[in-house]
Amino acid sequence: MGRIVGEGIWREGGALQFRQASANLYWQLSDDDARFRSGLRLDATIRNGTAPDGVSLFFLSEQKWTDSFSTRAILVTSKEMGDQAANGIKLETRLRADCTDGSxxxxxxxxxxxxxxxxxxxxxxxxxxxxxxYASFPVGTGWTVTPGLLLGLSQASPDMEFRLFFSRRLDQ
Structure with missing residues (x-):
């Protein structure tokens, strides 16, 4: 599976500005109906301005504990390219606990x-x-909206970050 993602930024009184675009490829390494699933994701990102471009490899694992509860862990390794690139490989982890109401x-x-x-x-x-x-729910045929709120736990983190994603399935 693959996807293309574009990102822009809008500030009050200004125009929408292109920030970055990425192409993602996914490989599922387990069966769809397995209780424990794993996969890989490869991303290539092009950024606007002086920010470095990059390539990332994601290692994903998901455990479905019940029909309504699952957990997910992701290890992300990223290599920046360009004049402003950081030395070494960036390391990131992501964790998620998810409940569904059956819909x-x-x-x-x-x-x-x-x-x-x-x-x-x-x-x-x-x-x-x-x-x-976070919450995620369908809005119309094939569309999903996902709002979320992240709170900073360390000094380097923003105090609060509101996130809002809209996605559309193209096979519907």
């Missing part, structure tokens, strides 16, 4: 942790650690 609605908590690079792992307060709730 296509999901609720849960997720954590995002940016640890630094293999060239220089940062102390905890200079790493970015965030945790918070």
């Amino acid at each position: 296509k609605r999901h609720f849960g908590i997720e954590a995002y942790d940016l640890h630094g690079t293999t060239a220089r792992l940062a102390p905890y307060d200079r790493q970015r650690h965030q945790i918070g709730p």
Whole structure:
């Protein structure tokens, strides 16, 4: 499976600005109906301005504990390219606990942790650690909206980050 993602930024009084675009390829390494599933994801990202481009490899694992509860863990390794690229390989972890009510609605908590690079792992307060709730639910045919709120746990993290994703299945 693959996808293409575009990202922009809008500030009050300004125009929408292109920020980055990425192409993602997914490989599922287990059966669809397995209780424990794993996979790989390869991303290539092009950024606007002086920010470095990059390539990332994601190692994903998901455990379905019951029909309504699952957990997911992701290890992300990223290599930046370009004049402003960081030395080493960036390391990131993501965790999620997800509940569903039997429909296509999901609720849960997720954590995002940016640890630094293999060239220089940062102390905890200079790493970015965030945790918070999210919800995901269908809106119309093939569309899903996912709002979430992340709260900073370390000094390097923003105090609060609101996230809002819209996605559309193209096979419907």
